[in-house]
Amino acid sequence: MGLGRFKGLFLLVLLGIVFSMHAPFCPALAADNTYTLKVTNFLPSQHFASITIDVWARDIERETKGRVKVKVYHGATLAAPVQQYDAVVKGIADVGNHVLGYTVNRFPLSEVLDLPLGIPNAVVANKMMNEYLRKLKPKEFDDVKVLWLHGPGPGYLCTRNKPVHAIEDLKGMRIRAYGGNAQFMHALGAVPVGMPMTEVYEALAGGMVDGILSGLETLESFKTGDHIRYITENKWTAYTATMLFAMNKKVWNSLPPDIQKIIDNLSLEQPERFGRAWDSAEFAAASFLERRAVKYVTLPREEERRWAEKGAQLVLDDYLKRMKERNIPGNEALKFVTDYLKPYKK
Numbered sequence: 643m644g645l646g647r648f649k650g651l652f653l654l655v656l657l658g659i660v661f662s663m664h665a666p667f668c669p670a671l672a673a674d675n676t677y678t679l680k681v682t683n684f685l686p687s688q689h690f691a692s693i694t695i696d697v698w699a700r701d702i703e704r705e706t707k708g709r710v711k712v713k714v715y716h717g718a719t720l721a722a723p724v725q726q727y728d729a730v731v732k733g734i735a736d737v738g739n740h741v742l743g744y745t746v747n748r749f750p751l752s753e754v755l756d757l758p759l760g761i762p763n764a765v766v767a768n769k770m771m772n773e774y775l776r777k778l779k780p781k782e783f784d785d786v787k788v789l790w791l792h793g794p795g796p797g798y799l800c801t802r803n804k805p806v807h808a809i810e811d812l813k814g815m816r817i818r819a820y821g822g823n824a825q826f827m828h829a830l831g832a833v834p835v836g837m838p839m840t841e842v843y844e845a846l847a848g849g850m851v852d853g854i855l856s857g858l859e860t861l862e863s864f865k866t867g868d869h870i871r872y873i874t875e876n877k878w879t880a881y882t883a884t885m886l887f888a889m890n891k892k893v894w895n896s897l898p899p900d901i902q903k904i905i906d907n908l909s910l911e912q913p914e915r916f917g918r919a920w921d922s923a924e925f926a927a928a929s930f931l932e933r934r935a936v937k938y939v940t941l942p943r944e945e946e947r948r949w950a951e952k953g954a955q956l957v958l959d960d961y962l963k964r965m966k967e968r969n970i971p972g973n974e975a976l977k978f979v980t981d982y983l984k985p986y987k988k
Contacts, residue, residue, distance in 0.1 A: 677897065678711045679889075682735035684723035687716035689863060691792075694919045695739065695887075698912060705904045710897075727886065731785050736893045742884045743821050749782045749886075750968060754961060754975045755791070757822045758879035758954040762986040764795035764920030767882045768913040770982045778975055787894035789887045789909040792916035794857040795924045796880030797823070798873050801853035802846060805872040805939050809948055818842055818854040822957045823881055827855070829953040842866050855881065858927040859920065867931055874939040878946040878987055879954045887912070 681699065685692045692714075699712035721729035726740035727748070742749050743756055755774065761767045771791035775783075799806055799817070806812055813831040824834035835851050839860075845851045846869035854866060861867030894902065941949065958976060965972025 676709050676711055677901070678713060679736040679893070680720070681712060681714040681737040681739075682718075682720035682726055682729050683714060683716045683739045684718040684721075684726055684741075685716060685739070689716075690859075690919055690923045691739075691916070692716045694916055697915075698908065701908055702905065705908065706901055710901060727786075727888070730888055730890050733890055733892070735890070737789070737887070737889045740886045740888070742886060746821055749780070750965065751778065751780045751782055751970050751972065751975055752884065753822060754972065754979055755793075755884040756881055757957055757961060757979075758826045758876075758881045759979055760878045760950075760983055760987050761796045761880045761882045762877070762983070763917075764793070764882070764924065765914060765917035766983070766986060767795065768792050768917035768920070770979060771884055772913040773982065774975070774978055777978060778971070783886070783888070785891065786886075786888035787891050789889060789905070790912045790916075791884055791886055792913060792920070793882040793884045794859055794920045795882070796875075796877065797855050797857045797882065798875050798880055799853060800856050800861060800867075800870045801872045801874070802849070802851075802869055803871060804852065805937065806853075806874045807939055807941075808945055809952060815852040816850070818845065818851045822961065823855050825957045825960060826879065826953045829956045830949065839864060843869070846870070857883075857924065858931065859923040862927040862930045863923075867927070867934065867936070870931075870934075870936060872937050872939060873931070874941065876941055876946065876949050878941075879949045 679702075681695065683692055683695055695714055699714055702710050702712050715735070718726075720735050721738070723741065724744045726735075726738040727745060729735045730738040730740070742752055752774075755771055768791070771793065775788060775791055799812075801815070804811065804815070806815075809830050812827070815832045816835050817827045817832045818837060819827045819834045820836050824836065827834045835845075837845060837851075842851070842854060843864060843866050846854070846866055853870070856866065858867075858873075861870060889905075897905075962972050962976060965975075
């Protein structure tokens with residue numbers, strides 16, 4: 643091959659590489675006009691939420707009559723748990739399931755959803771999240787096409803060897819918590835300890851922490867309940883962990899309008915479906931904890947009020963202060979969620 647011809651071929655290859663780097667990302671389009679969506683999910687395949695995602699994937703394939711194929715990669719095989727959102731934004735995956743709390747300060751307005759607000763169950767939490775999404779339209783999600791939000795039922799105070807009946811019992815206890823809930827524990831006199839969920843089992847087993855803030859389902863699925871003897875049901879200040887199920891925006895824009903409509907319609911069904919799935923998992927976990935003879939502590943109404951006023955209120959005030967400093971409508975967001983949950987605080 644002559645030098646001139648070689649240079650020409652090299653230039654064509656180089657231009658092809660450059661073009662591919664800057665071309666709009668889109669899902670794989672086969673010759674028969676079918677689309678393939680890659681979904682990243684950090685949860686293991688046997689987790690009930692993963693199974694619910696699989697049901698959604700099959701619904702997409704059925705409703706589009708096979709024009710869209712969905713391949714779900716469970717167990718963080720495409721991206722680490724903390725990188726699920728970035729994997730979608732960067733096009734490593736077309737769709738992803740991301741825990742908002744794993745990327746602190748990334749979604750400031752939506753932090754309100756994870757605060758100690760008094761979550762009664764997962765169905766209510768999931769409906770609240772998605773109504774918040776519809777009403778507030780957070781600009782912090784503009785990089786993606788949000789399909790829906792979901793999350794577990796109430797997260798309570800779970801302890802190893804010491805029951806907690808009142809704020810005074812918490813003094814000096816080391817409790818695994820993060821974000822606003824770490825502030826909450828600190829305000830009540832506990833020592834918040836931050837660590838990945840994968841390290842919590844050993845931390846409880848070795849006495850590095852005295853307890854965790856957790857939903858019942860997590861106690862079973864991550865086996866942390868093996869080391870828990872008491873659960874204080876702080877119902878007025880229970881929290882949830884919001885998850886974002888979203889699609890790469892360029893992928894979304896590349897889909898035909900009729901397929902977009904199908905996906906949007908199916909997305910409307912998911913908050914209640916996931917809420918019921920989370921609640922079912924909580925119920926199953928309660929049986930697991932009953933077999934382990936875990937004891938429950940019910941806070942009297944006056945003690946619930948103390949936890950709300952001395953702990954949760956400080957967290958809510960701090961949220962409002964931070965949002966004001968950033969010119970973000972935190973007042974509107976907090977009013978919405980507190981009004982939404984008010985009927986459930988009895």
